[in-house]
Amino acid sequence: MPSKNELWVFEVDLLLEAIFFRYGYDFRHYSRASLERRVENRLALSDLSSPSEMITKVLHEPAFFELFLKDMSITVTDMFRDPHVFRVIREVVFKQLRTYSRVNIWHAGCATGEEVYSMAIMLHEEGLLKRTRIYATDYNNRSLEVAQQGIYPVEKMQEFTANYHEAGGKGSLADYYQAKYEYAKINDIFNASITFANHNLVKDQVFAQMNLIVCRNVLIYFDQHLQDQVLTLFANSLVHRGYLVLGDKETLALSKVQDEFECVSYEQRIYRKLAKV
Ligand SMILES: C[S@@+](CC[C@H](N)C(=O)[O-])C[C@H]1O[C@@H](n2cnc3c(N)ncnc32)[C@H](O)[C@@H]1O
Known part of the structure; x- marks a missing residue:
């Protein structure tokens, strides 16, 4: 018994x-x-x-x-969360993406979308938004609804603004949202570039031909077996020399796919898929 x-x-x-x-x-x-x-x-x-x-x-x-x-569903997220990561994406990853005529970015586990709009703002400031399609996915439909609306409590904007500047923001975050009463709505200019969709990392298929995959603070909720499965999905979704960004407590080390990637910045958990030999 x-x-x-x-x-x-x-x-x-x-x-x-x-x-x-x-x-x-x-x-x-x-x-x-x-x-x-x-x-x-x-x-x-x-x-x-x-x-x-x-x-x-x-x-x-x-x-x-x-x-x-x-x-x-732990949906905690922020605009320009861990600003130094966004700064390295802007300074290092975008330098490469700039050499492509079309760019595909996948935010996996995007929660309520703050991270996605942060990326869109940076792409806009670097003149890359028009050539980019962002796929933003989560398995939680409620979060996706919030993400699609792009409406956030106005009191969060002060913290988001500080993050934006720390991440190398070139203008003023206030240029990208309209504040009304207690809410701030992200401008519609980003809508045409972002596709929000339900996608369950445990059971759904690859998103093909991605140049950059951002999946932060999601793998921490998975055991090693599931992390390997999801990391394999990412490896198969990336083009050769495509980038993968994980959260600060997540790593490719000891994973099944670690030999398929090189480390661009260990501190910021940015990896790059090797070209096929
Ligand atoms: C803590 S949030 C991370 C949000 C954002 N990436 C960030 O770092 O700020 C984790 C998100 O992962 C999503 N998630 C958990 N399991 C998932 C799965 N199997 N497929 C897709 N999304 C999942 C949750 O719904 C939640 O929105």
Whole structure:
């Protein structure tokens, strides 16, 4: 007979299987400690005593599954988050992208879009926006709706403005949004260059012919097996000599694809796919 702890873990396994078979969302290779914490929180909030009680609710109540999905989506993001990373993209990566007539960029796990508009602003300032198509994806439709609207709390703009300047911004961030009451709306000039779409990194296909993939602060939620799977997806989505940018706690080191890349900046987690030999 398994101990309570083992039983609890086993019930979480069953819960994840139930979610996968009922909704097609596969959390079986998400980082276990944080996943179990989220299950525990949801149990407490829902007045349930065990993961197996959650199974019944998840299977029969799609609205309850939506809550679980929300729990599993950490959507924290900012404009020009980690400004030094944007500065190196502007100074080093754009130098190469400038040599191409068409540029494809994929923001995977874009959350509510702040990172995507930051990239669009930099491309605009460097005269690269018109030749660029940005694909911005996430598996969370609620986040994508916010991203598409490009409306953010106005009080965040002060911090975003400081980040923008630290990232090498050439004008004034205020040129790119309209503030009204407590909200700031990003100007429509970027809409034509950005395609927002639902894409689940665990089960969906490659985005072909990308020159740059930005996937920051997403892999930290995955175990090594899933990180390898997703990094392989990125390697297959990039053109030869294409760039990959990860979050500051993420790395290609020890991954399955590490030999397919060279490191452009370890500090900023910027990598470049090697040309095929
Ligand atoms: C912490 S946010 C990162 C946002 C942004 N990249 C940044 O660094 O500021 C993580 C995002 O990854 C998304 N995500 C998690 N698992 C995913 C999956 N399997 N497929 C696509 N997106 C996923 C979440 O919905 C969330 O929006």
